[in-house]
Amino acid sequence: MTANDFPLVAVMLGWPAVLTSVTLVFVGIARRRVQVAVVGSVLGLPFLLYLFASPRVGWLALVVGAVHLGSPVAVARSGRGLAVAMATPFAALAGFVGWIVLNQ
Numbered sequence: 416m417t418a419n420d421f422p423l424v425a426v427m428l429g430w431p432a433v434l435t436s437v438t439l440v441f442v443g444i445a446r447r448r449v450q451v452a453v454v455g456s457v458l459g460l461p462f463l464l465y466l467f468a469s470p471r472v473g474w475l476a477l478v479v480g481a482v483h484l485g486s487p488v489a490v491a492r493s494g495r496g497l498a499v500a501m502a503t504p505f506a507a508l509a510g511f512v513g514w515i516v517l518n519q
Contacts, residue, residue: 433462433509440483440505444490444498452487452498459483459505466512479504 439455442448463483466476483505489498 430513432458436462437502437506437509440486440502441499443487444495444502447490447493447495449487449491452490452502456484456487462509463505466508471515472508472512476508479508 436455436459439458440452441455443450443452443455460480463476463480466472467474467480469476482501486498486501489495489501
């Protein structure tokens, strides 16, 4: 499979984007780099918007997205604990959805 065979939509909505988002946010928090945390938060938004359309998680995805976008703000204001607390629901939701997908 070449790079052209893999659609961009799958990368933006799929698990590579989710894993990259979680990684970038937590790396940004650990190194206190606001820009890295912002990129990670923005990268996770398409996944959350996709989940917003599902009946099982619906509005929860919207709330998690708002909290997830707040984690770079907490990094900018030197609140590492708060930033981790705000980034954790996204990781938990992604883990929950992954568990659902694997146990179908």
